Amino acid sequence: MLWMGDSIAGAQAPAVRAALEAAGVTVENATSDGGGNLVAGDHPVTTKAARDTWKALKEHISSFRPTVIAYQITTYDWGTAREQLTAYRKLARTAGDAGARLVLVSAPPFKIDEFFQPHAASIKSAPKMAAKAADGTNARFLDASELWGADHAAAKAQRSKDGIHSCQQGSAAFATWFAKRLGELAGFTPAAPAEWATGAWTGDDRFTKLGCS
DSSP states (O other): OEEEOSHHHHHHHHHHHHHHHHTTOOOEEOOOTTOOOSOOTTOHHHHHHHHHHHHHHHHHHHHHOOSEEEEEOOTTOOSOHHHHHHHHHHHHHHHHHTTOEEEEEOOOOOOOOTTTGGGHHHHHHHHHHHHHHHTTSSEEEEOTHHHHOSOTTSGGGOBOTTSSSBOHHHHHHHHHHHHHHHHHHHTOOOOOGGGTTTSGGGGOHHHHHTTOO
16 A cells, blocks of 8 residues: 655654555555645645655556555645646546555544635535545545544544644554444455554654654
8 A cells, every 4th residue: 555645644654554554555655745736726835745745646557556546635735726636636536546445534623724724614514525536536535524523622633732743642543443444345354453452663753753652
């Protein structure tokens, strides 16, 4: 499985890899801090990041040959609803052409601070467009609010102190949920959390940088 997304997905990546590899699934981390988006929009930063992401995706498909591509909607998928829908449908076609199943996952709830506020409408519409893009294609949409709820400040959301990323506990919770849903789609049995949740991945440097204990 190729795991794509921004730094939120990056914080989840160590746990996702541990959980899936414990079930015999090979994982390649293709997340990007401060980018990773597929929707270019009209902002110079997101336009460049989208170009980089599409280019990197092509390279990962060629070298890794994934059978599943999982894309967590990023905090940078800014643009109109039409632009979002077009990008997600393009991703579905790209995955299909590569012989891979596409899984689109909504982002967890996160703090809409002054940086994100101008793009709040895009952030809100992105999961709706991802669900629409998955309809009638080789893609599937997973709504992570099933796990997190919709309030980033709620205890169940398990955000770190920055209100955006997850610490080890939140990443493990996501990986457990995601492995179960992916197993249902791809036909494998997830490993029990006891087999992986306290492994070496919990010492990843990114958790230290987030101030996680």
